Amino acid sequence: MARKLNLRIWRGDATDGGLKDVQVDVNEGEVVLDVIHRVQATQMGDLAVRWNCKAGKCGSCSMEINGKPRLACMTQVASFDEDETITVTPLRAFPVIKDLVTDVSFNYKKAMEIPAYEHPKELAPGEARMEQVDVERSQEFRKCIECFLCQNTCHVIRDHEENKKSFAGPRFFIRIAELDMHPLDKLKNRKRTAQEEHGLGMCNITKCCTEVCPEHIKITDNAIIPMKERVVDIKYDPARMFAGLLKREKRN
Amino acid sequence: MSGVFSPTRAKIKERTLRTDKWWLEPAITFGVLFSFVIYATFRAFEGANYYKDHLISPFYSPCLSQACVPEATLFGWTPVSAEIFNFALSPALIILIFPLGFRMTCYYYRKAYYRSFWLSPPACAVAEPHTKYTGETRAPLIFQNAHRWFFYAGLVFNVFLTYDAIISFKNVDGQWGHMSLGSLVLLVSSTLLWMYSLSCHTCRHTVGGRLKHFSKHPVRYKLWTLVSALNHKHQQFAWFSLAAVAFADIYVRQVATGAWTNFYFF
Structure with a gap:
């Protein structure tokens, strides 16, 4: 009625x-x-x-x-x-x-800035084989329907127009994470560019992207934080710093 | 004019059009965390009432200062002077940086205090009051990346606090095989601290999250799935462990001052 x-x-x-x-x-x-x-x-x-x-x-x-x-x-x-x-x-x-x-074209510009998957040279098309367990993590991110609600709610750009040039946004952090976790992707420096070129460090983990995702992708827990941790691996990890020092000492 | 009031965006004068009680969660978080900070500061500077009959407050363990009550020290090891520049140093002040640093840099607490203390943002789709934002790209917030350092330190502290809980299964005369309400309080507190540490995002990453090929590392994959399950409850463990540590300290303090009597079950 x-x-x-x-x-x-x-x-x-x-x-x-x-x-x-x-x-x-x-x-x-x-x-x-x-x-x-x-x-x-x-x-x-x-x-x-x-x-x-x-x-x-x-x-x-x-x-x-x-x-x-x-x-x-x-x-x-x-x-x-x-x-x-x-x-x-x-x-x-x-x-x-x-x-x-x-006008959501901002997102398409950002999409073009993310380096694509790089296939191993030794594998011809059709020869690649992966275990299900290796691709499960990335499959969650493939559920994205590109509604851009996460981009819209992210305060880094919602509240600061000037950050748009240096911040890719949560939708593209899941794309970067998907590729960085891909068992066959050969592109080097994905972590470093995530931090230095796509603005991963600007995210302050307030999880609004996760809250609004209609596909219930755990954007923060499964993509952004793992990527931040991968950046820590190459830039700030105490154990790795110590191991690096020992290696250098040995070489000398 | 920036943010939602930028010239090209829809002209809406309200900072948010949300009609729900979006302010409630940050207000509660602020109230609880602020109360904890006030209490912890008072206790850290008090420098007394942290030990009684094999019960030691988690705020003062490990007790490494020469000012420590002898029974509260770690096997009598007191490498730190009781004074620095003629200023009497409470034993808690020497060690609290580690658990404090672990919580301050924790991914869950970051969300909690960025929202409730710094209003950045106060809630989703509620415009923040700041005109500039650089996130965790420069000092001081770039030091959030030290979370892993504090995680490792936190694990060592958990070992000490578990040891304290075990020691509390002694009676007043030092005989083993007795259990008091204090033992239970310390046991719950140390267990929740382990759960909080093991459910941490850094732990999840360290045990297996950093891998590209789970299939080549089945043991680490199994560990990663276990920690991932705990990780879903990280927020709850963060709050429960904070409450448990605070209560453990209150309990030990009350027993030490004589306000409460430690009840022995057997």
């Missing part, structure tokens, strides 16, 4: 904008994206909203719902109180294009 829902939608573009109140019908079992579509069909024909699969797998309908970065297609209206006004805004870490649509 339909009921009325109070919705506040951000309308505008890069020059100006604000929250507009609307009242819209909502049916049992509907998600926020459904009611946005109803508003678009009945009251705001020019409302811009990006969406595609409506199944939580394409990552297109990322937005902020009552201030929290979420997928509109996976947010049940029933998860809010019936008399609650639901506020919907575009992602607040990226430049707005129109209404609920933002």
